Amino acid sequence: MLTRVADERYPARVATIAAQITAANDQPTVHTLFLEGVTALGATSAVFVSFVRDDGDLAACRFMLACDPAWARIYVQEGHFVHDPWLAYAAHHSEPIVASALNLLDNDHRRVIDLAARAGFVSAVLVPAHSGAGHSRISLLCLGSATPGYFEDAGLPRLRVSARMLALELHDWWLARIRRDLIAKAxxxxxxxxxxxxxxxxxxxxxxxxxxxxxxxxxxxxxxxxxxxxxxxxxxxxxxxxxxxxxxxx
Missing domain, CATH: 1.10.10.10 (Winged helix-like DNA-binding domain superfamily/Winged helix DNA-binding domain)
Incomplete structure (x- = not known):
């Protein structure tokens, strides 16, 4: 990863993609930009999930995938949302971290992480996105690699800055869409x-x-x-x- 992020054009590539998200009119366009952003960041798999803090209802979640969709089906069917330590971290922290820095407290946590590893998240970076005080909707960008230790190197600080930019733009776009849908429906x-x-x-x-x-x-x-x-x-x-x-x- 260090070689990729050391390129002086690295942040500009991600910024160019992130800047297009706000103006996107539909989810397919945003998903395409999401995939481009993940590639530009140097990850080989990714998930973006937007959820409501302390709400166990998966219907309130919004997912975008850049990984094996079989992971999402198993994740939902087995109710991993409730025991996901990565989402728990995002609900209470804003600092991007490597997933390996988290302490897994029980077997439920380990099952969630083992499933993620099989989907290409052997090494992973967690990038939370919040809207500030008074907002309970949280988002999390998970960047993954099947290579052990891929993100645990000296390039992480530079990646975190660019990944945050992408995560925040995706979060703001989802929030704006939910707001428009709520106004129209109600x-x-x-x-x-x-x-x-x-x-x-x-x-x-x-x-x-x-x-x-x-x-x-x-x-x-x-x-x-x-x-x-x-x-x-x-x-x-x-x-x-x-x-x-x-x-x-x-």
Whole structure:
């Protein structure tokens, strides 16, 4: 790896690919850029997964693969999501590390890592991507090689910088797509977003009604309809969801 990352054009190649992700209109285009980025970084296998922290529901996950798809089928069928030490690391850390630096605590962890090794992740780098405070959606870019010790060399610091760039662009693209899908599916309007922003600022129904020159009961009814559209039980949960997906700023 050291020879590849020592090339002065190395970061520029990855940056050129990462810069195209934001403007991509669809998932196939992003996946193509993901594959190009993985190759430019020098990995021979990779997985990008975006998930909600502390949520055991795989339906909330988004995967992109640059490895044997049989790995993903086994991973899902055997419920490895719950015991994955790499995802556990990403949920609580932002620093990219080599996977071999993690301590495997039990046999469940070892089964997950053994499966990854069979899919080409004998040596691996974990690159978390977070959206900052208030966001529970986390992403993880896993770069792999079938060569033992491939990433455990002096080229790692230079790779980490470029890998972070790719991981963050992929994370932001997924978050933007989820946000667009949520707005379309729930039919969230600009007026709904104004209400959510008021609630986020701690304003009461009475205060919101006074500012918008409508009745308090009208405000309460609008919140009830919006909660139903978002599939949540109350306005506090509606705000939490809106902040999580970047609909409003906290």
């Amino acid at each position: 039919r969230i309007t600009p007026a709904d977003l104004v209400l959510l922003q008021h609630e986020c600022q701690g304003h009461s129904s009475k205060k919101i009604a006074n500012e918008m020159q409508v009745s308090k009961s009208s405000i309460n009814s609008r919140f009830q309809r919006m909660n139903a559209k978002l599939g949540v039980g109350n306005r506090r949960m509606a705000v939490q969801l809106a902040v999580e997906f970047g609909l409003i700023l906290k």
